[in-house]
Structures are given as C-alpha cells and as structure tokens.
Amino acid sequence: MAKSTVEKKNGKATAAKGLDLIGNPKAGRPILGGTATVAMFRSLRLIGVMEGLDDTLGKDSRALVYNSGKHFGGALGLDILRETGPDLGRYVPAVAARLKDLGVGLMSVVQMDLAAGTLTVRVDECITCAGMPNIGKAVCHFEGGMVSGILEAFLGAGKKVAVEESKCWALGDRTCQFEVRIS
Numbered sequence: 001m002a003k004s005t006v007e008k009k010n011g012k013a014t015a016a017k018g019l020d021l022i023g024n025p026k027a028g029r030p031i032l033g034g035t036a037t038v039a040m041f042r043s044l045r046l047i048g049v050m051e052g053l054d055d056t057l058g059k060d061s062r063a064l065v066y067n068s069g070k071h072f073g074g075a076l077g078l079d080i081l082r083e084t085g086p087d088l089g090r091y092v093p094a095v096a097a098r099l100k101d102l103g104v105g106l107m108s109v110v111q112m113d114l115a116a117g118t119l120t121v122r123v124d125e126c127i128t129c130a131g132m133p134n135i136g137k138a139v140c141h142f143e144g145g146m147v148s149g150i151l152e153a154f155l156g157a158g159k160k161v162a163v164e165e166s167k168c169w170a171l172g173d174r175t176c177q178f179e180v181r182i183s
C-alpha cells in the first residue's frame, strides 16, 4: 500500500542508502542551489536536533546525536576509502579535504599513536560551534561521532573507536578538539 503510493507520486522508488540519500540538491533546487547557510544548519542542529531531542527524550540526547554522526562518518569514510585505498597517509589528508569541501571544518591531527590507540584531532572553524557563546557544555557530539565513524571505516571490523570532545567553542575554547581511543 505505502509502496504503491510512493510509486504513483514519484515514479520508481529506489533503495538509496548512505551518501546516495543526499541525492542531487542542485537539480532539485535550480533557484536556491546546493548550499545552505551556517545559521540554517545550526538552527537545525542546535535548536531542532539538540534542544528538540532533549525535550522529546526528557534527557540529554548526546548519545543519539553522536550515533547519528557515526553513521554519517561511516558512510563518508567508506566513500573516501574507495579513492585512497587502505593507506593512512592518503586517507587522513583526503578526509581533511572532504571535510573542508563540505564546510564541516578544518581538520588536523594533533597527535597520533596507533600503537597506544590514541589520537587527538582538532577541528577549526567547526560548522556547529565556531563563534557560538560559552554555554558550559560541549555540543559537537555529531562531529565526535563522525570522527569515530570515519576511523572505524578505515580500521575495519573488530576495532572500536570512542571519541570525546575536549575543547569546544561552547566550552569557551576557540577550536574543537577530540580525544580518540581505539580498542
């Protein structure tokens, strides 16, 4: 029933997943185009998702937002891996270039010790928090999850990547920093 309704309205439905779900915004928005403002993104991300989910759940939504970012990071990581292959020296710069292109932020690696399973990632000009006031709590759980998904896509099955945000504009810092633990 639902399927035939979709087919009648939109022609043949597809089973798009991952980055394919983004579709072709430029084709669908010939006048407005394929970009939106950072203010619009933050309205969705900080007011709609963060405050809206906290309100709906009646508790802190950070795990849900983190998990959303992890799905996105996983899809993005697999897409980048197709370009770079399993070569960390090519993967990290390709991730940074893609995050810059998408306007997510300027990513750099502060320290990396894969033998110890630790990594510190910095994101300047973060799309979610750069320029926002200090509200006494970090807000970039989507980006933390994204870093986790990107790294798990590279490391493959069996590796768990936990990410915690240690610096954030929303904590009064002037950058975002993520502490990564690989186990």
Ligand SMILES: [Zn+2]
Pocket (backbone or CB within 6 Å): 126, 128, 129, 130, 138, 139, 140, 165, 167, 168, 169, 170, 175, 176
């Ligand atoms: Zn932040």
